[in-house]
Amino acid sequence: MNDSVKTLEMNFGSVKNTEPVYKWMTKNPLSLTRTSMLREAVQMMNEYRIDGLPVLEQQKLIGLVTKTRIVRSLLGGYTGETAVEEVMKRDVITIGPEDTISKAWHIKAGRLPVVDETGALIGILTKTDILHSYFFHLSQLQETVHTAETMSTILETAYEGIAVIDKHGIVLEFNEAYCRFVGKRRDEVLGKHVTEVIENTRLHIVAKTGIEERGFIQRIQGQDMVVHRIPIVKENEVVGAIGMLIFHGVSELYNILGRMQELSRKVTEKTLPDAAMDADETSYTDIIGVSEEISAVKRLAKKAARTPSTVLITGESGTGKEMFAKAIHQSSPFAEGPFVSVNCAAIPEHLLEAELFGYEEGAFTGARKGGKPGKFEQAHKGTLFLDEIGDMPALMQSKILRALQERTVERVGGSTSQRIDVRIIAATNRPLEQMVQEGTFREDLYYRLNIIRLEIPPLRKRKRDIPVLLEHHLQSFCQAFKLEPMEFSAEAMNLLINYEWPGNVRELVNTVEMLVSLGEERMITKAEIPGRFHQPHEQTGVKQERAKAPQQGNLLDELRQNVKQQERERILQVLKETAGNKAAAARKLGIQRSTLYEKLKKLQ
Ligand SMILES: Nc1ncnc2c1ncn2[C@@H]1O[C@H](COP(=O)(O)OP(=O)(O)OP(=O)(O)O)[C@@H](O)[C@H]1O
Known part of the structure; x- marks a missing residue:
């Protein structure tokens, strides 16, 4: 036995090993009977390399013969022919199958016969069996300690507040984060009823009903918080509950909701590339702005809308180019038709041609049965919005130019061309003029597109x-x-x-x-x-x-002036409509007659 095993062995006494004896004993052990001779005993011990043998009579243990006892007997004059009954140890210490290994360890016997309640021998527990059991038990103990450590690390590093209660509502765990939030120490809250620790809690109710509550709003410390309450079920019985507090609170929910809406909007747009886009009923009134700069662009857009001419909208990203395109479409002779938008930068080059012009069945591997119309065809009698036109690859630039010049399109893999009646609005945030000079954008296409130019100034x-x-x-x-x-x-x-x-x-x-x-x-x-x-x-x-x-103060003043101006215009317009009848005008404006008089006084 090496030193470390010895040390372990010495320390075993302090480790409670609750493993049952029957699990570790050697079952069906070899045995002798009362009349077996010492010679037979020596033979069996040599053959099976064992140091002791139990002696049985009708299955019952009546004694034990060990190697040491045999040697001593032979030296004392007994012979190989002596019956074991004469030399065997009679008051043998035994152990029961349900007893613990710890108990067996404390008996300090080399080998322990295991007998049932009738005294029948059912096994032998040797010192080696006990050692094996301890090694197993210790490794399991280590694992449990490790798991417990992991659990406490999880609890303490969790960003959310976590509380665990038993089925009576008593707090068993309360992590640092929760402590900080409710302003209490861990040792103050452990062992208390959860209602004394957390305001408006329902955790104890969940520990009774076993019905989980996720995403509930709970007011704690004057704030609406999002909580999850999850029952802990063991062998079909609710034994407690875990409460989880999400610190971001309700506003985080709105945030998530907003992100989900944004995401689902993007997904819908992406998964329905063929569908003609709804111009959202976007009109000029949706384009918010009071500056002379934006008003000038609006005026020009309104004029452009009346004609079928191609419009080129330029402006930095996010200035509202697409909004303008939709508003032009809505107020144009093409308003009855579809508004189809293509983001030229978002479609891989090799797909762009098929996307814009469509393809015939069998045009390429993977081509859809029956072919597919392109964006030009889809936009027939409507508006085709070519967004990010500055990112169009050179080859596609010439194909688009041809389509614009000839007003016809030919599907990929097709042999006939189709007439299209489409208003084109193109947009870009790239410096097209500079690109023309550098030779990265076709000059002839630039002139084709730049018929009516809307330049949206940055904010x-x-x-x-x-x-x-x-x-x-x-x-x-x-x-x-x-x-x-x-x-x-x-x-x-x-x-x-x-x-x-x-x-x-x-x-x-x-x-x-x-x-x-x-x-x-x-x-x-x-x-x-x-x-x-x-x-x-x-x-x-x-x-x-x-x-x-302008200075900020002036800006706010100007804003107020603007609102006043708009109000004035609206009142005058309504008075005109009602032929100066102030009572009718007030009704139409949805204000009291006296209020109208007051407003008129101020406006004068
Ligand atoms: N004048 C405005 N009034 C109200 N909302 C606006 C205005 N301009 C832009 N927006 C809003 O800003 C966002 C960006 O607008 P839009 O997509 O039209 O910009 P864009 O110039 O086409 O951008 P990009 O060049 O990146 O495609 C949209 O949510 C739009 O509703």
Whole structure:
């Protein structure tokens, strides 16, 4: 036995080994009878390399013969022919099959006969059996300790608050995160009833009903929090429950909801590439903005809409190019037809031709049976919006040019061409003129497209649109998320007006969504505006533009003026319609007659 085993053995006494004896004993042991001779005993011991043999009479244990006892007897004058009964040890210590290995260990016998309640021998438990059992038990113990350690690591590093209770509602576990949130120490809460620890809890109810509650809203510490309550079931019986507190709270839910909606919108768009896009009923009134810059673009777009001419819309990403394209479509002679949008940058080059012009059956491996119409065909009698036209590969540029010149398209693998009556609106955020000069965009196509040109200025060049856009999107998100109307504090608003908005209106819309989702109060303050909005944007030549931009105070004044102006125009319009009848005008405007008089006084 090596040293480490010896040390282990010495320490076994302190380890409680509850393994039952019957699991480790040697079953059906060799035995002798009362009349067996010492010679037979020696033979069996030699043959099976065992140190002792039980002596039985009718299955019952009556004694034990060991090697040492035999040697001593032979030296004392007994012979091989002596019956074992004469030399055997009679008061043998035994153990029961259900006894524990720990008990066997403490008996300190070399080999222990295992007898049942009738005294019949059913096995022998040797010291080696006991050692085996201890090794097994210790390795299991180690595993359990390891699992327990892992569990506590999980609990303590979990971002969420986790509480575990037993079936009586008593807190068994309460992690650090939860402690911090409720402002109590772990040792204070362990052993208490959960209702004394967590406000408005239903965890003890779940530990009774066994019905899980996921995504419930619970008000704790004055905040609406999202909680999960999961019953712990063992052998078909509810023995407790786990409570999980999601710190991001309700606003995170809205955030997730928003992301899911965005995702499902993207998925729908992607999975229905063939469907003609709905122009969403987008009209000029949806294009928010009061600046002269945006108003000028709107005026030009309205004029362009009346004709079938090709329109080229340029502007940085997120400035609203697609919105304008839809609004033009809606107010154009093509409004009855479909609005089909193609993002030229998003479609791999080798698929673009088939996507735009369609293909015939068998045109290529994998071509759909019966062929497929392209976007040009789908947009027949409607509008084809070629987004990101600047990213169109050279070969496709010439094919599009041909289609535009000839007003016909030919499917891939087809032999006949089809006439198409389509209004083309192209858009890009790339510098097309520069690309023409560099030879990366075809000059003839550029001229074909650039018949009516709408240039949408970036948001930083029309700063007075920023507050209007912020207000508009703030209220629409509040409505969409079913929240009370919110507002920006003056400081927060100033910060946002001063920001350069490199992602333009798209970035602004996303920012407002984020602020609404995460906002806990009705007022969005400076503190909630992320860091990047607080930093000055000195680069990108934007500094000069800002110098030219009106002061923030003036901007707000101008905004107020604008609202007044619009109100004035609306009142005058209604008065005109009612031939100056003020009572009828007030009814039409949905205000009291006295209010109308007051407004008229102020407007004069
Ligand atoms: N003037 C505006 N009023 C209200 N919302 C706007 C306005 N301009 C843009 N948006 C919103 O900003 C987002 C981006 O607009 P849109 O997709 O039309 O931009 P884009 O210039 O076509 O962008 P990209 O070049 O990246 O395709 C959309 O959510 C749109 O509703």
